[in-house]
Every structure is written in C-alpha cells, then in structure tokens.
Amino acid sequence: xxxxxxxxxxxxxxxxxxxxxxxxxxxxxxxxxxxxxxxxxxxxxxxxxxxxxxxxxxxxxxxxxxxxxxxxxxxxxxxxxxxxxxxxxxxxxxxxxxxxxxxxxxxxxxxxxxxxxxxxxxxxxxxxxxxxxxxxxxxxxxxxxxxxxxxxxxxxxxxxxxxxxxxxxxxxxxxxxxxxxxxxxxxxxxxxxxxxxxxxxxxxxxxxxxxxxxxxxxxxxxxxxxxxxxxxxxxxxxxxxxxxxxxxxxxxxxxxxxxxx
Amino acid sequence: xxxxxxxxxxxxxxxxxxxxxxxxxxxxxxxxxxxxxxxxxxxxxxxxxxxxxxxxxxxxxxxxxxxxxxxxxxxxxxxxxxxxxxxxxxxxxxxxxxxxxxxxxxxxxxxxxxxxxxxxxxxxxxxxxxxxxxxxxxxxxxxxxxxxxxxxxxxxxxxxxxxxxxxxxxxxxxxxxxxxxxxxxxxxxxxxxxxxxxxxxxxxxxxxxxxxxxxxxxxxxxxxxxxxxxxxxxxxxxxxxxxxxxxxxxxxxxxxxxxxxxxxxxxxxxxxxxxxxxxxxxxxxxxxxxxxxxxxxxxxxxxxxxxxxxxxxxxxxxxxxxxx
Numbered sequence: 123x124x125x126x127x128x129x130x131x132x133x134x135x136x137x138x139x140x141x142x143x144x145x146x147x148x149x150x151x152x153x154x155x156x157x158x159x160x161x162x163x164x165x166x167x168x169x170x171x172x173x174x175x176x177x178x179x180x181x182x183x184x185x186x187x188x189x190x191x192x193x194x195x196x197x198x199x200x201x202x203x204x205x206x207x208x209x210x211x212x213x214x215x216x217x218x219x220x221x222x223x224x225x226x227x228x229x230x231x232x233x234x235x236x237x238x239x240x241x242x243x244x245x246x247x248x249x250x251x252x253x254x255x256x257x258x259x260x261x262x263x264x265x266x267x268x269x270x271x272x273x274x275x276x277x278x279x280x281x282x283x284x285x286x287x288x289x290x291x292x293x294x295x296x297x298x299x300x301x302x303x304x305x306x307x308x309x310x311x312x313x314x315x316x317x318x319x320x321x322x323x324x325x326x327x328x329x330x331x332x333x334x335x336x337x338x339x340x341x342x343x344x345x346x347x348x349x350x351x352x353x354x355x356x357x358x359x360x361x362x363x364x365x366x367x368x369x370x371x372x373x374x375x376x377x378x379x380x381x382x383x
Numbered sequence: 384x385x386x387x388x389x390x391x392x393x394x395x396x397x398x399x400x401x402x403x404x405x406x407x408x409x410x411x412x413x414x415x416x417x418x419x420x421x422x423x424x425x426x427x428x429x430x431x432x433x434x435x436x437x438x439x440x441x442x443x444x445x446x447x448x449x450x451x452x453x454x455x456x457x458x459x460x461x462x463x464x465x466x467x468x469x470x471x472x473x474x475x476x477x478x479x480x481x482x483x484x485x486x487x488x489x490x491x492x493x494x495x496x497x498x499x500x501x502x503x504x505x506x507x508x509x510x511x512x513x514x515x516x517x518x519x520x521x522x523x524x525x526x527x528x529x530x531x532x533x534x535x536x537x538x539x540x541x542x543x544x545x546x547x548x549x550x551x552x553x554x555x556x557x558x559x560x561x562x563x564x565x566x567x568x569x570x571x572x573x574x575x576x577x578x579x580x581x582x583x584x585x586x587x588x589x590x591x592x593x594x595x596x597x598x599x600x601x602x603x604x605x606x607x608x609x610x611x612x613x614x615x616x617x618x619x620x621x622x623x624x625x626x627x628x629x630x631x632x633x634x635x636x637x638x639x640x641x642x643x644x645x646x647x648x649x650x651x652x653x654x655x656x657x658x659x660x661x662x663x664x665x666x667x668x669x670x671x672x673x674x675x676x677x678x679x680x681x682x683x684x685x686x687x688x689x690x691x692x693x694x695x696x697x698x699x700x701x702x703x704x705x706x707x
Binding site: 268270271273274275276277278279280284288289292293295371373374375 | 468469470515516517519521523525526527536537539540541568570588
C-alpha cells in the first residue's frame with residue numbers, strides 16, 4: 123500500500139499541476155477555445171460526447187489490437203525463419219527493414235484499395251507500422267543463444283526442432299518482449315494514421331476519423347479528448363504487454379522472488 | 384565437400400538421431416554402467432587460423448579411471464576435452480571410446496570407411512552413444528526452467544517419459560545434495576549450488592564418461608574443496624571414467640588417480656603421473672606430507688619449461704607451424 127502510494131503519487135501530482143498550469147495560462151492570457159481549450163472545457167465536452175468517443179475508442183482498440191496480434195504472430199515467425207539459415211537471413215533480412223522505412227501515409231490509400239473500407243485496412247496499417255521491431259528483436263534474441271547450451275543439446279542428440287523450442291525461443295523471450303512492447307505503442311499510432319485515410323462515411327467513427335471531423339467543425343476541445351484517449355490506449359496496450367512479460371520472465375532474474383528462501 | 388556447414392550439420396542430426404535415441408534410453412535405464420575406456424591416437428588439432436592447439440597426443444584411459452588434465456592456461460586442455468566430446472573435429476588422429484564411438488579426422492585416409500557409417504560420424508554431431516556428459520566452466524542453466532526441469536533436460540531430449548525422468552532428476556539432485564532446491568529457479572541459487580545443479584544434469588543420464596572443464600574454477604576455495612570431495616565420493620560410488628581439466632595442482636592431487644600434464648601450445652603430454660595416494664580421499668588428506676609430495680611433482684612438471692625450449696617456448700603461438 124505504501125509502496126503503491128510512493129510510486130503512484132508523484133506522477134498524479136505532476137499531472138494535476140500541469141493541468142492547473144494549463145487552466146491558469148488559458149485563463150490569464152484569455153486564449154480562444156479553438157486554439158487551446160481550457161482543461162475544464164475539454165472534460166465537460168468529453169462527458170457530453172462520451173458515447174461517441176468511447177465507441178471510437180472501441181473501434182480503434184479493435185483494429186490496433188488485431189494489427190498488434192498479427193505483428194506478434196508474423197514478426198516472431200519471420201524472426202525464426204530469418205535466423206534458420208545464413209542464406210535466408212542474408213537474402214531476406216534487408217527487406218524486412220523496408221517495413222520500417224515505408225511511409226505509411228503514402229501506402230495507406232493502397233491498403234484501402236486492397237482491403238476495402240472499415241477496420242481491415244486500418245488493422246493492416248497497424249500491422250505494417252508495428253511488425254518491424256518484433257522481427258528485429260526476435261532476430262537479435264535468437265542470434266544470442268548461449269553457445270554452450272547449444273552444444274549441450276547437440277551432445278544429447280537434440281535436433282533443430284527441439285533446439286528451437288527448448289532453447290532458442292525461450293532464451294530469446296526477453297528480447298522478443300522488448301519488441302512487442304515497442305510494437306504495442308506503434309500499433310495504436312498506425313491505426314490512427316490508417317483511420318485518417320480510410321475515409322469513413324457516417325455512422326460510427328473510430329478515433330482517427332473523429333479527429334478529422336472535429337477539426338473540420340473547430341471542436342478543438344474534442345480533438346484534445348481524442349488525443350488523450352488515443353494516448354491512454356497506447357499506454358494500456360504497452361502495460362498489458364509489460365504485464366505478460368513480467369509474468370513470463372519473473373523467475374529469470376535475481377531477487378525476482380524475494381524472501382522465498 | 385560442397386555442402387555448407389549448417390546444412391551438413393542438420394543432415395548429420397537426422398542421420399544420428401534414430402541410432403542415438405535408443406542408445407540414450409539404454410544409458411538412462413541401466414543403473415550401474417561403470418566407465419568406458421578412451422583411447423587417443425596421434426590426436427592433433429589445428430584451428431582454422433592456423434593455430435596449432437594440440438600436438439600429436441597419445442593417451443589410453445582405462446574404463447573407470449579418474450584422470451586430471453593439467454596445463455598452462457591458454458594451452459590445449461579445453462580443446463582436448465572438446466575433441467573427446469566430439470564437439471570439435473580432430474585435424475589428425477583419432478579419439479575412440481570403447482563403446483564404438485569414434486571422432487576421427489576426415490582427412491586420415493585409413494578411416495574413410497568409418498566416417499561414412501552412421502554410428503561413427505566424422506565430426507561432432509551427436510552419436511557419442513549416449514554415454515557421455517560434459518560439464519562446462521560455468522553452470523549454463525536455463526533460467527526459465529526450475530532446477531528439477533534443468534536436470535531433466537538430457538532425458539527429455541532422449542525421449543524418456545515424464546515420470547521416469549522426474550524420478551531420475553530427483554535422484555541426481557539428491558546425489559549432489561540439492562533435493563530441497565528442486566523447485567527453485569537458477570536465479571535463486573548461489574554459484575556453488577548452480578554448479579551442483581550443472582553436475583546433477585550431467586549425472587542424470589548415468590554417463591560412463593564424464594568430461595569436466597574446470598567446473599569449480601570460478602568458485603571460492605571452501606566451496607571448491609567441498610565440491611571436490613562430493614565429486615570424488617560420487618565417482619567412487621559409480622566409477623564412471625572422468626576426465627577433469629583444472630589448473631590447480633592441489634585439486635588435481637586430491638581428485639585424481641592419474642594426472643596428465645600438458646605443455647604449452649601445441650599441447651603435448653609432458654608428464655603422465657600416477658597419483659600415489661590411497662583410494663579413499665578425505666579433507667584430512669590435504670594436510671598430509673604424501674599429498675604435498677604428489678602435488679609438488681605436478682607443480683614441477685607444470686612449471687618446467689618444455690624440453691624443446693628454444694623452438695617451442697620462445698616462439699609466438701601463431702608461428703609454431705613447423706614445430707612437428
């Protein structure tokens with residue numbers, strides 16, 4: 123309880139201070155609401171538009187989640203395939219860098235052409251923007267397997283399959299989780315960008331499309347709500363991956379289970 | 384041969400695995416297997432860069448003997464051990480275990496027929512007949528597995544069923560007095576305990592040849608002395624053949640029946656010494672005059688410059704090329 127207080131209190135106080143300064147600055151300098159709305163106004167507008175905003179959050183969370191899951195699945199598999207032989211690694215690894223350097227905004231319209239309207243092109247955008255760190259970290263993790271343990275498995279007649287599942291993949295886990303943590307945040311960013319382009323018309327709008335519509339109607343206060351919600355979504359996904367990572371790796375490190383012996 | 388190394392390694396696995404697995408299971412099943420004899424004939428190892436690690440070495444190790452390899456650091460002790468294990472192919476000569484396994488050089492023409500038969504691969508790709516265990520300089524445990532599951536690993540790879548390998552692993556842990564640490568993770572162990580787990584992992588298949596590469600070198604003096612005693616007790620109970628690398632002459636004297644002192648690179652046998660001490664070893668032995676006498680013999684052999692002093696000792700390691 124006291125630990126939670128000691129860890130949780132400072133950031134909460136800092137956030138409250140920042141909001142206070144924001145409120146004071148907008149009030150003292152009399153900044154017009156379409157440039158920088160007062161935090162109080164943002165809060166009120168958010169409550170007013172809560173159903174719309176939450177529906178948007180749900181839609182964005184879905185496509186970001188699907189994109190992230192694809193990234194994890196494809197990224198780890200690709201990492202395994204790339205490190206399976208030197209030849210494959212030399213031939214294909216440079217191309218996986220493409221995934222990182224490709225300008226998402228530029229190919230997003232193409233994704234709409236390929237996947238139609240709705241969440242599918244958005245999930246594809248989330249996938250493209252988040253898969254590279256998973257591939258790169260999986261490759262790095264698989265490359266740094268303990269040489270002596272590799273020899274040990276060879277000594278006891280273990281083949282490539284048991285080497286992969288009993289040694290190389292598990293020992294790459296810390297590195298893979300690092301990749302997944304980075305991917306979680308990127309998937310949300312990719313989704314929002316995808317939603318800008320994937321021109322939704324009428325009906326329920328995801329966060330990215332809401333931004334476009336709010337900007338058009340000068341609802342800067344609601345744009346702020348969306349920004350806050352999108353950041354929170356990224357944060358929650360990051361925290362979820364962090365939690366799974368902790369649950370998986372907690373036995374690995376010294377002091378992980380203090381007082382148990 | 385035009386086949387790339389890794390692919391060849393993979394093919395080698397496929398070849399070995401069928402023949403190998405059944406052997407492994409036999410080893411796990413038979414309780415008191417004793418030791419297996421080892422013979423080295425003209426074993427030479429030259430690394431890719433031209434560094435000569437092992438000069439021609441001839442050594443005959445009878446089954447069940449405890450042999451210590453001593454030598455200057457950076458010499459060929461570890462390389463020799465790795466050649467014995469088949470982890471390193473030999474450049475010339477042959478290593479043969481009396482169970483039929485051979486590590487022969489692909490170049491030596493007389494053995495061409497042997498190296499193609501699946502039961503005797505030319506270079507290390509398994510196929511040691513399941514009789515062999517290797518203990519590294521540091522524990523090398525898997526941090527994601529409990530102590531028990533770490534010790535189970537060799538049996539798991541051999542396809543032994545769960546109940547049988549649990550029982551065998553628990554027994555091996557009991558032998559190194561770690562029965563109460565089974566559920567812990569490696570991160571929760573001290574250095575000495577981790578090394579004992581590593582030892583238990585080696586013992587779990589009941590190997591007939593135990594290769595140990597300075598296993599206790601990184602531990603404090605007291606822990607090391609305790610582990611030496613434990614190891615000796617374990618050996619006298621089951622009598623596997625042990626080849627133990629160390630650079631401590633007192634550890635060598637305490638443990639072994641026979642000490643082989645190697646020269647600098649390329650390593651050759653400088654002294655092959657029978658340690659003249661009673662079979663029963665205890666801590667009290669370390670204080671006795673006979674113990675110190677034996678250990679001094681080893682120390683002198685280790686400290687003595689090689690007989691071919693002018694051309695072997697003074698030349699840079701990389702240039703020794705024409706020494707033989």
